[in-house]
Structures are given as C-alpha cells and as structure tokens.
C-alpha cells in the first residue's frame with residue numbers, strides 16, 4: 057500500500073487504539089482529511105465548531121490513550137487553542153492537528169486568507185508552543201514520520217497536548233509506512249536507584265508515623281485507570297484513611313472501607329479536614345494545590361513530615377527523588393509498606409451516622425437537595441458523571457459513588473461549557489456507559505451546539521440543565537449585573553436541534569414529581585440525548601459554595617503587594 061503523510065498520521069492514531077478523530081473542515085485541511093479517511097478503523101466525527109472539536113478530543117482522551125482533533129489554519133486553530141489550554145491544565149494528551157499554508161507560500165511574501173494578513177505564518181506554531189508539550193510543522197513529506205512520531209510520543213509521555221500542522225499540499229504526498237507503535241508507546245522507565253531509595257525513605261517515614269492518611273489528587277486522572285487501580289491496591293495494603301481532593305472525585309473506589317470522603321478544607325466531608333490536619337504523615341498522590349482546591353489558600357496542609365508523590369517525582373519529608381514514575385513507584389511502595397489503620401479507626405470513632413435525604417413533596421418547587429437526591433438514584437457502577445464548572449462541582453462532591461462509577465471535571469482550567477463537547481467526545485469512546493452531565497444554564501450557553509452532534513449519533517446522554525437564572529458561582533464570589541443572563545427555552549432547543557429526523561428529548565421539571573418522571577423517561581430513552589431543564593431558585597445553591605465563594609473572593613481581593 058502506498059502511504060501518504062495523512063495516512064501515516066492516521067495509521068499512527070489507529071495503531072494507538074483511537075477509533076475516532078474529531079474535525080471541523082476548512083480548505084487548509086480538506087486534503088488531509090481525505091488522506092486520513094483512507095485509514096481503516098479511524099472514523100471522522102465532525103463538530104459544530106473548533107472549540108467544541110478541541111474539547112471533544114479532550115473528552116476522548118479521558119477514556120483513551122489520547123484524543124485527536126483536526127482543524128483549519130488560524131481561524132480554526134485559534135478557537136481550538138482554548139480547549140488545548142484546558143487539556144494542558146488538566147494533563148490530558150490531546151493532539152491538535154491543523155491544516156497549514158501551501159509550502160510554496162512560505163517565504164513568498166504572499167498574503168493568505170484566514171491568516172493575520174501578513175506573510176509570516178509562523179505565529180500559530182509560536183502560540184502552540186506555549187500551550188503544548190511539543191509543536192511541529194510538517195512542510196516536507198520526508199520529515200513527516202519523524203515529526204509526527206515525536207509529537208505523539210511527547211504527548212503520551214508527558215500526558216500533555218501536542219500540536220502538528222501540515223501544509224495543505226503535503227498531506228497527500230508519498231510517505232514511508234509506519235513501523236511498530238511500541239516506538240511511541242514505550243514509556244520512560246524510572247531510575248532504579250531513585251525508585252529504591254524513594255521507597256525506602258517512604259517506608260522509614262511511615263514506620264515513624266502514628267496516623268498516616270492518603271490524600272488523592274486530580275493528577276492521577278491523567279495517569280490512566282491502571283495507576284488508579286495500583287493506588288487502590290496501595291491504600292488497601294496501607295489500611296489507613298483515604299480521602300480524595302475535589303479534582304479527584306471518583307478516582308478512588310468509594311465503597312472501600314478506607315474511603316472517608318472529600319478533603320476540601322472547610323467544605324470537606326464531615327470529619328475529613330480534622331483527620332488530615334491531625335495526621336503526622338500525609339501521603340499526597342497526584343495532588344494539585346491551587347487557589348480553588350485550597351479554598352483561597354486556607355487549607356494547604358503540607359509539612360516536612362509529609363510525602364508528596366507526583367507523576368515523576370516523589371518528595372519524602374525534605375528529600376527529593378526524581379525520575380520516579382507513578383506507574384513504577386506505586387507497586388513498589390505497595391509491596392514494601394506495613395498496615396497502619398490508626399487514622400481510619402480515629403475517623404470511624406468520631407463518624408456520625410449518615411443522614412438520609414427525605415423525599416421532597418412532589419408538588420413543591422424543586423430544590424437542589426431534591427435534585428441531587430434524584431440524581432444520586434440514577435448513579436450506578438456504569439455511570440460517568442460530568443460535573444460542569446458551577447454549583448455542580450459542590451453538589452457533585454456529595455454523591456456516593458458505587459465502585460466503577462466515574463466522575464469527570466475540569467477544575468484546573470474551569471472553562472464553562474466544557475462538559476457538553478467533552479462529554480460528546482467521551483461518549484463517542486464510551487457509548488455504553490450511563491453518561492450524565494450536570495451543567496448550569498450559564499455554561500450551557502457557550503457550547504450548546506454539540507448536543508446536535510449527540511442527536512446525530514443517537515447518543516443517550518442525559519443532560520441535567522440547572523436553570524438558576526445566571527452565574528451563581530460568580531454571584532457567591534462577587535455579585536453584579538454581569539451575572540444575569542438571557543433565559544433560553546433550553547428544553548425547547550432540542551426540537552431545534554432535532555430538525556426533521558433527530559431523536560433528542562427536551563423535558564422540563566419544576567417539582568420533584570416532574571423530575572421523577574423525566575428521569576425515568578431519560579433513563580429509558582436510548583436513541584438520543586435527553587435534556588432535563590430543571591428550574592431552581594437563583595438563591596438555592598450548595599452551602600459549600602457560599603463558604604468557598606467567600607474565601608475565594610477574599611483571596612482574589614488581597615491588597616496589591618507593596619512596591
């Protein structure tokens with residue numbers, strides 16, 4: 057078979073186990089899309105715009121080794137860059153592929169369409185370098201294999217996005233056939249001496265500790281399911297209390313005896329903040345300490361007795377071990393540590409019995425308490441719940457997850473509207489999961505179009521659209537007229553997207569009885585998405601958001617540093 061540059065790229069993606077690539081057409085990428093379409097097992101999935109196309113690739117990367125999105129030069133890539141920035145912030149290997157000018161135009165002085173209007177087209181590469189771990193420009197077929205492999209390998213190894221631009225007249229040029237994919241997927245191996253020394257230092261620290269606890273952070277999400285399983289084995293061996301930070305909700309099996317809940321400062325699960333504060337050895341795995349996760353810098357509990365394990369570094373007390381990769385280190389640690397259940401016993405001794413949420417009066421105005429009680433009822437082991445930036449974050453922390461259930465969020469980047477296109481990409485990879493999105497009205501207005509692609513692919517995604525008349529998070533941080541939004545008929549939008557043949561469902565619920573009926577309908581509706589628009593009073597929000605909002609506002613409002 058005669059290979060071309062576009063086929064080389066597509067074959068590499070298929071060899072990695074991607075069955076889909078997301079795209080928005082543009083005259084700089086049409087030939088590339090034609091060539092990529094020749095690769096078998098790699099279906100092209102088209103999106104409404106490049107921001108959503110990038111987020112769809114990011115969502116796909118939450119389920120697979122990586123995601124890939126193809127856009128046109130400049131006018132397409134600029135929109136996609138926001139999703140690439142998000143993938144970088146969330147440590148997700150998204151490959152952004154952009155069509156690029158004809159290679160005869162470089163250095164020609166030609167002014168080209170869709171560009172900034174001057175003849176140096178390198179600006180896009182320069183921008184891409186800032187938001188990816190690797191950015192390459194393929195302007196000649198003979199260098200394509202090396203550049204493409206390097207970009208893909210970098211993305212996988214670093215768990216970060218990478219960028220490839222391909223001149224529109226090079227995509228169909230003859231190219232060599234790709235060799236074994238192992239040259240790309242072979243991961244870096246840990247430095248053996250550092251691995252052993254780090255494990256020894258951890259064991260010694262834990263032997264001295266009275267009540268160690270494990271706190272799992274969001275960075276293990278991108279290390280993949282295998283690492284999550286290894287971490288679960290380690291915590292089982294340790295036997296101590298295990299908490300998850302907000303970004304890591306769903307990354308530790310919550311039905312296990314060791315699981316104690318969310319660690320999020322003042323708004324932690326009951327008893328968890330004290331447990332973490334009183335521990336004499338906190339083992340953080342994949343922790344991200346930012347202003348949101350530390351509730352405005354009020355709960356960054358780290359001391360010299362603690363152990364901080366990240367993707368390729370481990371700090372034990374005051375000693376640093378680098379070149380120690382999570383996938384190697386966690387199993388070595390699990391085989392070396394001794395059981396210490398003290399922190400779990402301390403937690404259990406103080407734990408109060410969980411309170412059952414009473415069923416609300418079916419005819420009373422719907423509240424967030426009743427909404428969450430009913431969403432809880434829909435969560436099973438096959439559920440993946442996407443929590444959009446907004447009050448959904450705070451409600452989401454209170455769901456009890458059966459083992460197997462997953463939660464996805466974007467708490468570092470926090471681009472409102474991310475959940476719709478990202479879930480679209482995720483659900484393309486995982487169509488058989490029970491895929492549910494909790495999204496606010498404000499967020500939905502940014503990326504709503506991608507629901508039409510869910511309709512196009514008959515995807516039974518359930519979208520809980522919380523209509524609370526605006527930007528409630530922002531209201532709780534700092535209110536003003538800018539937090540009000542134009543209301544939409546969100547449920548009615550589904551008919552617009554259905555047009556003549558769609559099978560989407562748009563339902564409304566203003567009380568518990570209507571929600572009960574809508575949820576039942578949604579769970580039974582299999583050949584299209586169901587959007588349930590729930591009316592919630594603008595003042596009804598999670599009490600955690602009120603506490604958190606005040607502290608984040610205080611952190612935002614710190615006086616300028618004296619010059």
Ligand SMILES: C/C(NCc1cnc(C)nc1N)=C(/S)[C@H](O)COP(=O)(O)OP(=O)(O)O
Nearest residue numbers: 446447471472496497498499527528529530
């Ligand atoms: C406007 C903004 N953040 C600022 C913002 C603005 N633009 C982008 C792209 N991302 C952002 N996070 C946020 S969190 C809104 O409260 C979201 O409103 P909504 O989706 O309606 O959720 P809640 O009502 O629960 O807050």
Ligand SMILES: [Mg+2]
Nearest residue numbers: 496497498526
């Ligand atoms: Mg809202």
